[in-house]
């Protein structure tokens with residue numbers, strides 16, 4: 001079995017091949033050790049941080065930038081988007097305030113202070 005992934009840890013974007021023969025795993029193409037960990041995780045349980053926007057009731061800032069405060073399973077990204085599409089933020093928000101709590105153990109938080117007038 002052989003799989004090739006592109007490492008997204010740094011801009012080098014190494015193409016890393018993970019090959020398993022007779023129970024022995026060989027990893028090649030990485031320029032540093034972080035690529036080994038990334039490739040192993042990417043093949044067994046790929047995860048991603050996620051950034052997007054959610055609607056607000058503000059006329060001056062109709063969309064609030066948000067991000068996950070950790071990584072979630074890559075397979076759950078569309079489910080997260082569906083949940084965030086149902087959210088409308090009301091009132092003032094500080095950077096780091098939770099917009100969505102406990103989605104696969106992480107929260108979605110505001111990236112900015114939203115102190116503009118409504």
Ligand code: SF4
Pocket residue numbers: 007008009010011012013014030031032033034035036038
């Ligand atoms: S393997 Fe190392 S050098 Fe290559 S993209 Fe990943 S982090 Fe960067």
